[in-house]
Amino acid sequence: MKINNPIIQNAQEKxxxxxxxxxxxxxxxxxxxxxxSLLNRIKVDxxxxxxxLNQLAQITIPEARVLLVKPFDKSALKEIERAILASDLGISPTNDGTAIRLVIPQLTEERRKELAKQVKAEAEKGKVAVRNIRREMMDGxxxxxKNGDLNEDELHNFEDQAQTVTNQAIKAVEAIQADKEKEILDD
Structure with missing residues (x-):
């Protein structure tokens, strides 16, 4: 659908x-x-x-459950290991002197359900954000x-477009949620 209203286009981008x-x-x-992406939030001193971390090292996946972190500067190895230990990952790094291996453990069924709940909560935050953007769009x-830039018919037409854009965004959030839940539960 082609949208030619800047208020709706701006909201769609948001x-x-x-x-x-x-x-x-x-x-x-x-x-x-x-x-x-598990290591994206890790900062190394x-x-x-x-x-x-991704600016200090090459991160590869040699096996399905292994992350290999090879620092560009070998002197940063200890600091990288310290940062990983200090993070909330819950994975112990193995340092072999040139690289760090992170072996991702198998998830228990209970932990999978906890993670699925966490995914659902994050997705709900995403939906709330979309609804807030919709509210701002409707107010705009x-x-x-009121300012006379739109007549009543145009307003009604744009409100319909705004609702369509919102519905598409909510569907996209739900699809992202479903993909992540499937990834967690179908391991």
Whole structure:
């Protein structure tokens, strides 16, 4: 659908960003298999500056349940190991002198259910964000009508478009949630 109202286009962009934020947040939830995005939030104290781990090391997945972290600068190995231990990952790193291996343990059924609840809660936050954007969009459209920029028929038409955009964003959030839950539960 072609949208030619800047208020709706702006809201649509914000909704896309909310979807991307949800995707990023869910990427940090461990799902029993190796995923480099698990390490995205880890910051390493590198020469006194907190530096993202993915800027200090190459992160590869040599096996389904193993992450291999090879620092570009070997002197940073100890600091990287310390940062991983200090993180909330709950995975003990194995240092072989040149690289760090992280073996992702098999998830228990109970832990899978906990993670699925966490995914559902994050998805609900995403839906709330979309609904808040919708409310702002509707307020903007009503304000435009009050200012005389839109007539009543245009307002009604744009409100329908706004609802369609919102429904699409909610469906996208639900699809992201379903994919992550499937990843967690079907390991």
């Amino acid at each position: 909704m896309k960003k909310a979807e991307q934020a949800l995707q990023r947040d869910l990427g940090g939830i461990r799902a029993g298999r190796a995923n480099a 590198y020469y006194g500056a907190p530096t993202p 459209l009503k304000k435009a009508e």
